[in-house]
Amino acid sequence: MRTKSSAASLRAERPPKASRTSCAPPSGRISCTVSSGCRQPGWSSRRRCARVRPTMTALKKAAPEPRRALLAWDREHHLQALGERVFDLLVVGGGATGCSVARDAVLRGLDVCLVDRGDLASGTSSRSTRFIHGGLRYLKTFEFGFVREGLQERATLMTVAPHLVRPVEFLFPARPGAGTSRWKLRFGIGLYDLLAGRNRLPGTRSLSTTATLTLEPGLRAEGLGGSVVYRDGAVDDARFVVETAVSAVEAGAVIAVHVEAERLVPSESGPAVVMLKDRLSGASLGARAAVVINACGAWAGTLLQDTVTPSKTGAASSRLRPSRGSHLAFPREILPISRVVVMPSRSDGRLLFAVPAGDFTYLGTTEVDHTGPLNVVRAESGEVNYILRVAGEVFDSPLLAREQVLCTWAGIRPLVERPHQPTGQLSRDFRIFQGAPGVVTVLGGKFTSCRRMAEVTLDVAAGILSRRFGRRADACITGWKLFPGAEGPVPDGDPAIPASLDTAVARHLSGTYGSRAAGIFRRIAQTPSLGTPLVAGCPVTPAEIIHAVEREGVVRLADLLFRRLHPLMMEARMASPQGKAVAEEASRIMGSWLGWTEERCAREVSDSLEEWRRDFSVP
Template identity: 35%
Template sequence: MWERLGSAPVDLLVIGGGINGAGIARDATRRGLSVAVVDMNDLAFGTSSRSSKLIHGGLRYLEQYEVGLVFESVSERRILMDLAPHLVSPLGFLFPVYKDSRRNLFVIQAGMWLYDGLSLFRSPKRHRMLSPRDLETEEPALRREDLKGAPLYYDCSTDDARLTLETAIDAARNGAIITTWAKVTQLLVENGRVCGATVRDELTGATKDVRASAVINATGPWTDRTLALPRKGSDAPAPPRMLRTTKGVHIVVDRAKLPLNNAVVCFHPVDKRVLFAIPWGDRSYVGTTDTDDPGDPSRVHATREDVDYLIAASNAYFPEHTLTHADVIATWAGLRPLIDEGAGANESQVSREHKIVIGQEGLITIAGGKLTTYRRMSIEVVDTAVRYLQLSNGLAGRDIEPSRTEKAPLPGAEGWPDDDDATQVVAQVEQASNGTISNAIAAALTDQYGTRAIAIAALCAARPALASPLVPGRPEILAQIEHAVREEMAATVCDVLVRRTQLFFRDVDQGLGCAERVASHMGTLLGWDDATRQRELQRYRDEVELSRHWRKG
């Protein structure tokens, strides 16, 4: 990808490899535009791998009268369930109502009917009201004192990093140049218009200029920093900042410590902010916080105060399963790139709507928005870019087709059963492995990769040593490292352990026990010398240390 980057001008240069950047590239390439995407780190390094991992309409936004946002979100939820059934899965949500709750059951029930109605009654399942007695069976860990009942409604969970990754892979299959660990150091300006960027390879130090008819800033919480980049060929002042960044923190615990059957909507006992307790395979996680944080998005991390805040909320709702600091396996933290609406609104009241701006020099910026609506936002950005190119004669008379992403499945959903029966794919994966992996590992691979898991199983059949677990007792295997490097653009140990396998979050040791083995295997594939291998190992250890920084108080 680096060798191809800059070898010829492209129609669109997209700065940022998060969900918006990947979505823009996928939409644009499927319309016939040439696209290059650059990111200073890995795909989904920022907010796109640090969300609450939900594809949802945002029930709480009804209370803020953002009906349009909710309608758009539930519509996109339905589409994403079809495009990526292996990554977007129905999840039950309980909304417990107590005697002291700020909304009574009647109001909540009315909100549920409105929520279902906005989805045109195409939710994964219709909501239903549960009595306190029903809840003793449905969610036995939930506090029962003063409980009046709870509606059970349905949204979806996702693997946010993999959703981004598969979107980028599809873009690459359609011709996009996707270059990670490639940092934009300056924008190129000619005749008063941004026409490209200087890019530095963060792993080798090499630099090159990339020319484009239009440049798109899709850098999420780095938006203002990108807007402020130096301009080669212009001394115009940087445009004003756009963002109000707020920090969201999650904690991960063993599911035995916090046994959940459904996601539970919680109101914090102190400030009444909404957060969730969510089941996650053999783990559970609680989040998120919502506090202003103007700091460096690359170094955002949980504090002791953040962790205590989340533990307090969990213990208020699940008093028989109280959590302590010792129960926290991992944390993650990210910054929401919200549009700055000026003083007055608290963090949770700031709109999640997005905004597309064309600057005076022609730089197109997308900011704000939600993970759930990324595909719709991508369409709007590409539509905006096409109009800009038509006005500037950047298309040379070419006709650009409308968006084609609504019906095209992501790579892992190609060949997925029409009846959504994942067990059929699991059987194919197990068969392709020729007996080298268990049914449990085949199921775990299918959950992560969809039909692409068959190729990983075939690696194991050809080289049985690749079926070896990375961590004893866990389903992640060495073949995933091979696949990540060869097929998923993984370039560092962090790429693999944080976003390709998620051992960083799920393993009790956060992957430290297998990091050397991973680095050794990657080094063989990528030709690392010992100094590079040690550098990448230390980079990963530093990432783990940052996630544990809160323990220092």
């Protein structure tokens, strides 16, 4: 149900009809200046041209008219740029690894484009447990080097993206009868901190049973032998990927979402050709690049199956064992924890987690072989039962029942195959290989390693560019180059925050966008109604939606709800009338900027609900 405030927000401003002559890219490589100082995506060069920032006028009608605003990240311009020149690098895959490769490459001075058949982070990279960590469980298999590297990457990401990667507190309950005594936990977590070296996070301590139950009274007291508290890293995975892509675009990369790489044609003597298809319009496209990076994760084998080197067809897929990890979410009042709680499974020893997330608490994750098609990935009923059973072993709550589950999600881990080894014991390390001339494939890895994976992959690609084309790349700078917004959140009470803005909205925007929230605050200061939440109880505002359309490349309602607004757990909210009301209002606001008709707005809502039922509903 729409509120009066949401209707007022929709009437508050409308983008003017864009002058196509003012922003259409001329031939050659040029850049345009926008209000934030970023360059027109897809072009990098010496000249700059004036660019008019859209201003807002009052809406006379409730229904949006089909007209299109001038955008800082314009998909049409990126599509046009794909065929205009030969790129140094073409990246296939818009997940954490692919976007990190694109960002690393453009910051090294390379001309790079990226395509993905879906949205940014629409595969595994928006469906993780949302941690940046070394991996406590890998100490059991003596993978100390892997853990140390993960902890180093945790420190790096906390430095370059502190608004995205934050330290959070974990509580690991000790249950001596189940083999997890407090001294064993203290030893293991002490070793974990030791491997972090000077990058260790402070706060590790042992707690008695009484102190543990004081911190988390919902824990099952029977068999509890105290706990160990430590700190590790947390991230909103989809938000991280989006910000990585934004950083790449602002540095000059071309990124086109909903563009599928249908066929790759490598060349022994020149650039590779990639046959593309725009999945929104159906148009056939093409791109050429000196080097192609296959960063498709679990889908890596599909890109190579039609290459001109049939002897190597399926090389990627034969090296992968897809593993599915599933999660489920409850309302926060069902499981009101104040920190992450580790949930060891008594049946198989796997570590699951209960994670507080705003108005919700989510649990996960499983690890099972995924034997079905890769385009159908969702939690199965047996996995939901398994998670609930483990949660029942740790928490004393009769409300932890299937009927209370709001949503589920599942992602595919692209584990590197090791014959005769159980899936749960496979390493999360990554591998890079060249299966065809000028084609580099990166396999395996985990979210924490995405920056490091990109660095190593680019080193390999840079060698190919140098040997085959005489093109030199600069050194990697992603180890210290700050992300957009990393200057820090806008603090409470800052003059940049409009005085009339709801505190929950201000904190959400500042916590999500860091220093970039100042731009959203300025827009709200100019038109206060844009800071009014669309519906009560959810801090989504028209200003945030406009920001996503204008600067984050969103072109579908589902992309907005399930990736750009990911920190608000929209997949859980969509189970209620609140989420559906947000979807309807958001569709109208997006339509006013993207030139959608009323019929298109309604179809976007319907498509989003269908995507939710397919990917996030409870089996």
